[in-house]
Amino acid sequence: MPELPEVETVRRALERRVLGRVITDYEVGRPAFNRPIPAEALRGLKGSRITAVHRRGKYLLLHLSQGGRLVCHLGMSGSISFSGDEGHVRFRFTAGGVTVRIHDPRRFGRVGCRLPELGPEPLSPAFRPDSLFSALSGRRAPVKALLLDQAVVAGVGNIYATEALYRAGIRPDRPARRVTRAEAGRLCREIKLVLRRAIRAGGTTLNDQAFKDPEGRPGRFALMTAVYGRETGACGHALKATARPIAGRTSLYCPRCQA
DNA sequence: TTAAATTCCTGTAAGC
DNA sequence: TGCTTACAGGAATTTA
Structure with missing residues (x-):
């Protein structure tokens, strides 16, 4: 299950592959996650450049040039891949020719733009x-x-x-x-x-x-x-x-x- | 206010 | 062998 180290591993891979790239396309899976992806999160997504790839707790944050951000949580069965397996794709986007797929058989994951109130990052000095x-x-x-x-x-x-x-x-x-x-x-x-x-x-x-x-x-x-x-x-x-x-x-x- | 229970969901493994 | 059942768990929501 994706906890902080798994999400951090994914973050680093995303940073290597899509940081600075422009999103040219996206597609919402059918069915998508248990909770629908809010329209607000998808608005202006096409044509946006990914300006930063951050992590907060178990959440991935893709910051976008148009000011918004995409917040992803992998739930307990979610994963992200650049190639291979096409099964259980709930959301996909293409940036700079790289296709990023979020797979999630159990559909507990989520994509949106809001982040809940979270405690300190355990690896930061704030966690004492x-x-x-x-x-x-x-x-x-x-x-x-x-x-x-x-x-x-x-x-x-x-x-x-x-x-x-x-x-x-x-x-x-x-x-x-x-x-x-x-x-x-x-x-x-x-x-x-x-x-x-x-x-x-x-x-x-x-x-x-x-x-x-x-x-x-x-x-x-x-x-x-x-x-x-x-x-x-x-x-x-x-x-x-x-x-x-x-x-x-x-x-x-x-x-x-x-x- | 806090804590426990419930809900979502399906692949896997155990049991009959 | 083939079917049924239990189990796994993150977080939001509901109940106590």
């Missing part, structure tokens, strides 16, 4: 131990539910929340207000570390399908996870799932290393 600690303090919800909340920190999903909590030694179902200041500091550092590593690996590709970068290459981080998608943790202990899912996600942890 003390700010994470204050976001957690007083909250009864499980700490993992808050990491998945995009208003607390932008871009973290199930894979990287699971990994960071394991590395920080914190059980995912611990009430957030029971996380100490020191632990919040460790958690903050581990989130940054795991995201940086995953970006370097080109993201996480589970199984054979799942995520591929726009050139069709799988990410290599699945081979490096300590917990996610495993039965035994990197510590060598058997992993357990929490009694109930957290924020609707199955949550693995090590009963011996995480408290």
